[in-house]
Amino acid sequence: xxxxxxxxxxxxxxxxxxxxxxxxxxxxxKKIDEHIExxxxxxxxxxxxxxMEESFEIYVMHELAVAxxxxxxxxxxxxxxxxxxxxxxxxxxRGSSLKHRSNGRLCRSTVSPRQTYP
Numbered sequence: 328x329x330x331x332x333x334x335x336x337x338x339x340x341x342x343x344x345x346x347x348x349x350x351x352x353x354x355x356x357k358k359i360d361e362h363i364e365x366x367x368x369x370x371x372x373x374x375x376x377x378x379m380e381e382s383f384e385i386y387v388m389h390e391l392a393v394a395x396x397x398x399x400x401x402x403x404x405x406x407x408x409x410x411x412x413x414x415x416x417x418x419x420x421r422g423s424s425l426k427h428r429s430n431g432r433l434c435r436s437t438v439s440p441r442q443t444y445p
Contacts, residue, residue, distance in 0.1 A: 337410050344405035348398050355394040362386045 340348070365371035366383045374382040406413045 337406075337412060340402060340405050344401050347401050351397045351401065352394060355390050355397075358390050359387055362390070 362371060362383060366379070369379075371379065371383055371386070373379050374385060377385065403413075408414060408417070
């Protein structure tokens with residue numbers, strides 16, 4: 328019987344991909360820092376039907392989702408079809424590329440609201 332398995336080594340990104348991901352994270356961190364500053368100064372635009380705190384949370388969650396998606400694209404471009412985890416996800420056998428990226432701790436899918444307030 329034959330099957331797929333993969334090792335931690337197959338989840339390690341190339342230096343180029345890590346560099347691209349670090350630049351993405353720096354850019355997103357600056358946007359989140361701006362949201363924090365605007366929230367503290369009372370200049371953050373309040374979203375319709377939301378409190379200031381809820382608006383802040385929505386802005387931060389959006390930026391974190393952008394970071395996760397952009398990092399995922401970078402990781403997907405870096406991993407080839409010689410990677411067993413990629414073969415499994417693209418063939419529909421197991422999971423998704425998001426799940427495999429999460430297994431490699433490249434990203435977190437969600438953040439608790441308690442983790443976003445400055």
